[in-house]
Amino acid sequence: MRNTFFATALVTAFVGSAFTSGCSGDIGKLPFDTGGSAGAGVGGGNVGGGAGGDPIENPQFAPAPGGIRKLLARQYINSVKLVLGDVAAANAAPPEDSTLNEFETLAAAELALPPTAVEAYETSARDIAGAVIFDPPSYAKIVPCTPVAADDAACHQQVIENVGHQLWRRALTPEEITPIVDIAKAAGVEYGNFIHGVEYSLMVLLQSPYFLYTVEIGLIDPEHPEWFKLTGPEMATRLSLFLTDSIPDKDLLTQAETGGLETEAQIRDTARALMKKPEARAALNSFYDVLFKLRDLPSATKDAAVFPEWNSTLGQSARMETLMFLEDLVWNQNGDYRDLYNANYTFVDATLATFYGVSPPGGAGFQKVTLPADQKRTGFFGHAGYLARYSHAAQTSPTRRGVFISNMLLCNEIPPPPPGVNTTLPVYDPNNPKTKKQTLEELHYANDQCKGCHLKMDPFAFPLEIYNGIGKYRTVDENGLTLDPTGEVADFGAFTNVTELGQLVHDDPRAMNCIVSNLFKQSMGHSETKGERPAIFAIQDAFEASGFKLQEAIVEIVASPAFSYVNLPK
Amino acid sequence: MSKFNLSRRAVLRGMLASGAVATVGLPMLEAMLNTNGTALADGNGIPQRFVTYFFGNGFLLNRFVPSATGANYPLSEQLQPLAPVQDYCHVITGMDNRCEKLITHHEGMTIFTGYTMVNISGLSSNPGGPTIDQVVADAIEASGAVTPVKSVQIGISRDLSYMDGGTTMHNLSHRGPSQPLPPEFNPQAVWNTLFGSFTPMNDPSGPLRSSVLDAVKGQTDALKKRLGQKDIQRLDAHLEGVNELQKKIEAIPPACMAPTMPTETNPNVNGPEPIIPVNQIMSDLIAYAFECDVTRVASMLLVGGAAGTVLYDIGTNNEHHLATHNTDPNVQNGIVHQGIVYQMTRFSDFLQTLKNKTDPTGGNLLDNTIVYFSSDCSEGWSHSVKAQPMIVAGKGGGLLKYPGQHFSQPGGNPSDVLLSIVQTFNPAAASFGQLMQSPGSNKPPPGSTTPFAGIKA
Known part of the structure; x- marks a missing residue:
């Protein structure tokens, strides 16, 4: 058997060799290839180099293409709730979002909808409309007139104009209104009741591409005629969706339509007002839920024989720990975002307190606690959710934990393994006991094909081996062997325990640049283009200047010309 | 993953539609057939259905490949589950998947598209072109046979690859590079799509x-x-x-006995997934849909490539994908082999479900269906796509050879087989897949203009 494997391995290893150069390049570089600034440490300032000042004046700046983006499912529901009320929202069932390269917003900007999604939108629209017309408060909210007949065109028109204006974030044209009035009249007559006309006009408005997609095309800006500046309503929609996961409310829309969302100062003020809403917290939670893959922790598969303690309650508590920590850091404290990586505190509920081995904090829900020093839980690197999510079902995976740190926290993308290599560790041999670290080092580093990349991922997670496959602290591994928590990553640093790892990530400018990049992707629905780099660098600099307050990074993103200008549609 | 909620109205509609009183068993009227019963009276052929069936992480070739070729080939250990339907199964071995680029697992999916994947970035890619089920669905529609549902996409295990960012591995059906058709994992939602919303x-x-x-x-x-x-x-x-x-x-609501809505929802849980019953329920739904001519095209994704699926039913608690990468022969010949046999048994369950159902147009459903099956590699431990096995099952309304044979085709092009399948639905089809090299490639492109005649009647 082994001979067969070996023979095939030679063939596939040869085929795969073209890929092994994937990690031979300079992993130390900053995400945007800024050359000399790499590793310069915090305080380098203006890493973008060159012009400084307003990025829109930088000759290298160019905005990304405009176009359309689908509302995310939660944005659809929140928007329905805003315009049509709670009963409508309770009946809203949009198709589920997909992700592309870990981001729902990338999928929403890139992928086409399958027929099943179109059908789900229709079902959802019918259920919303059907509920609204039989719920007097909801109905009163959208019908301002008293119909004189089932096909009262004037009254139907008022409903369509008012609701349509909000749902589509713009006034409807007469050419757009007429066919909808005709449908409403026909339905009113068919069922002999005006309310059914309202039902069918709502169905049109809710299934319209003008509701389901954001349209970001802009108008020529005389000051920068080479690009297009988002119109006020387009800007209000982009802003509101990013910050609160909903289309703009009436006040914001009116403000935008009357020229109140044009200047950078107006945009900053508006953003800060939106960020005071509870919906802003929910929107950021959703971002982290996807970015850190927290949302499926309650259903993460773990081997019950190895981890009898794991269940969906613990998974949910672990998910909430990270979200609570971030909500406190970003919103309650408005603190230094780098604390995420070296904090000596976290948040636990009764379930997690038991799991971490501390006494329950008392009170309902989550409380801020300091965990026992011997566990060395350091910020995010001690969170059970991350440690469990990036492990296998029955054991830890330094490789998965390390790839996550490199890809998602430092924005240094590790290419996939070359085909034809054995990516699983040898079976534990009691006669020749080895820790996972020793095994990985022997397996991955003895082989040049593996070494290039694995040296840049596994060692990150060697200190994390003191936490098992569900994030439980341990002093020895599953075979009773003493763990060696030391590691070193080239162009990153050496560390002897979790605390030192956390401090290195804390101090690494790539980690702060990376969260800006990830938020930017979330807000824009695309990865940074070359032309946007001057804008990104300016955001990163301002983030640093603020003392790494994430709220300031968010404000800087929306105030950036990259956010308010677009190129020709994609 | 999917949390499709049935609307109250949809459920109500469905209950009405499937109530014993509300429906009548009315198979295709004999008047609609020609006098021989071999074709519809309007000259169109008998409905041809098409299904792709997939599970990830490959096989063990020395326990999969039959020891002899031709009809009545000896069933290998991993083909043994197909014994009840062997006469319907062509097994094609030795063909090399010609995807020009390698990521691991992704390249294997070229055996469903004939295209090299695109938008490659880390462990992420999109397929370069449509999957065969969508090519066939277009061909059926172009032939004038319009069914209420053009095609249906079904998934069984929800634990798809979670280290994977693109669309290639998470969907078995695609209409193009950025047009995935996601599988539906909830049998109630599938029922609603097929029977509940007329x-x-x-x-x-x-x-x-x-x-x-x-x-x-x-x-x-x-x-x-x-x-x-x-x-x-x-x-x-x-x-x-x-x-x-x-x-x-x-559409006129299908004039046939619709099944009642399944009670199974295949929820996302952190424990054993109900793989065997969900596969069976989905198989039944497809069989009913074919019988009623609600749709003629389906794809079934049993277990994803590089997925997190644990096959608890065979007594393991670890991911099948991980096990396939363990080169310990005891693991390969133990739990990996058992996992492959287990998944082949699910495939066989599906084929038997079609075989056991009478087709209103004559014979059984498998007589008038073509089922195309493969994985995302030949052997999981190496994710090699050399000698990637394929199975073509069903008589295809008499267009495929019967009984099934084993063809050993070392170095052959899988797209030749796909082209021959497409030609049974569209005789004018001249090619399948990508005929031009990808930029920077010096390998032959994975498409085909030369159908594999072996399987054709």
């Missing part, structure tokens, strides 16, 4: 809903004029969905 005859909501969709189409056409090429393609796909929905609304 508009009763004389219901005034039908024409009104259709007029709503007309208005939506008008708005979409207007919006397209302001957009670039990429977004126009996306809205064209949206319009395609609207058109399909309109056809469904306007």
Whole structure:
């Protein structure tokens, strides 16, 4: 058997060799290839180099293409709730979002909808409309007139104009209104009741591409005629969706339509007002839920024989720990975002307190606690959710934990393994006991094909081996062997325990640049283009200047010309 | 993953539609057939159905490949589950998947498209072109056979690869590089798509809903004029969905016995997944849908490539994908082999479900269906795509050779087989897949202009 494997391995290893150069390049570089600034440490300032000042004046700046983006499912529901009320929202069932390269917003900007999604939108629209017309408060909210007949065109028109204006974030044209009035009249007559006309006009408005997609095309800006500046309503929609996961409310829309969302100062003020809403917290939670893959922790598969303690309650508590920590850091404290990586505190509920081995904090829900020093839980690197999510079902995976740190926290993308290599560790041999670290080092580093990349991922997670496959602290591994928590990553640093790892990530400018990049992707629905780099660098600099307050990074993103200008549609 | 919630109204509609009183068992009228019963009276052939069936992480070739070729080939250990339907199964071994690029697992999916994947970035890619089920669905539609549902996509295990960012590995059906058709994992949602959402005859909501969709189409056409090429393609796909929905609304509800709505929802849980029952329920739903001619095309994704699926039923607690990468012969010949046999048994369950159901047009459903099966590699431990096995099952309305044979075709091009399948639905098809090299490639492109004649009758 082994001979067969070996023979095939030679063939596939040869085929795969073209890929092994994937990690031979300079992993130390900053995400945007800024050359000399790499590793310069915090305080380098203006890493973008060159012009400084307003990025829109930088000759290298160019905005990304405009176009359309689908509302995310939660944005659809929140928007329905805003315009049509709670009963409508309770009946809203949009198709589920997909992700592309870990981001729902990338999928929403890139992928086409399958027929099943179109059908789900229709079902959802019918259920919303059907509920609204039989719920007097909801109905009163959208019908301002008293119909004189089932096909009262004037009254139907008022409903369509008012609701349509909000749902589509713009006034409807007469050419757009007429066919909808005709449908409403026909339905009113068919069922002999005006309310059914309202039902069918709502169905049109809710299934319209003008509701389901954001349209970001802009108008020529005389000051920068080479690009297009988002119109006020387009800007209000982009802003509101990013910050609160909903289309703009009436006040914001009116403000935008009357020229109140044009200047950078107006945009900053508006953003800060939106960020005071509870919906802003929910929107950021959703971002982290996807970015850190927290949302499926309650259903993460773990081997019950190895981890009898794991269940969906613990998974949910672990998910909430990270979200609570971030909500406190970003919103309650408005603190230094780098604390995420070296904090000596976290948040636990009764379930997690038991799991971490501390006494329950008392009170309902989550409380801020300091965990026992011997566990060395350091910020995010001690969170059970991350440690469990990036492990296998029955054991830890330094490789998965390390790839996550490199890809998602430092924005240094590790290419996939070359085909034809054995990516699983040898079976534990009691006669020749080895820790996972020793095994990985022997397996991955003895082989040049593996070494290039694995040296840049596994060692990150060697200190994390003191936490098992569900994030439980341990002093020895599953075979009773003493763990060696030391590691070193080239162009990153050496560390002897979790605390030192956390401090290195804390101090690494790539980690702060990376969260800006990830938020930017979330807000824009695309990865940074070359032309946007001057804008990104300016955001990163301002983030640093603020003392790494994430709220300031968010404000800087929306105030950036990259956010308010677009190129020709994609 | 999917949390499709049935609307109250949909459930109500479905309950009405499937109530014993409300439906009549009315198979295709004999008047609709020609006198021989071999074709429809209007000259069209008997409905040909097509299914792709997939599980990830490959086989063990020395326990999969039959020891002899031709008809009545000896069943290997991993083919043993197909014994009850062996006469319907062509097994093709030795063909090399010609994907020009390698990521691990992703390249294997070229055996369903004939295209090299695109938009490669880390562990992420999109397929370069449509999957064969969508090519066939278009061919069926072009032939004039319009069914209420053009095609249906079904998934069994929800634990798809979670280290994987693109669309290639998470979907078995694609209409193009950025048009995945996601699998539905909830049997109730599949039931609703196939049987639960027909508009009763004389219901005034039908024409009104259709007029709503007309208005939506008008708005979409207007919006397209302001957009670039990429977004126009996306809205064209949206319009395609609207058109399909309109056809469904306007369709006469199928005149056959619809099954009752399954109670199984296949929820996302952190424990054993109900793989065996869900595979069976989904198989039954497809069989009913074929019998009623609600759709003629389906894809079934049993277990994803590089997935997190644990096959608890065989007594393991670890991911099958991880086990396949363990080169310990004891593991390979133990749990990996058992896992492959287990998944082949699910495939066989599906084929037997078709075989056991009478086709109203004559014979059984498997007589008038072609089922195409493969994985994302030949052997999981290496994810090699050399000698990637394929199975073509079903008589295809007599267009495929019977009984099934084993063809050993070292170095052959899998797209040749795919082209021969497509030609049974569209005799004019001259090629399948990608005929030009990808930029920077010096390998032959994975497409085909030379059908594999072996399987054709």
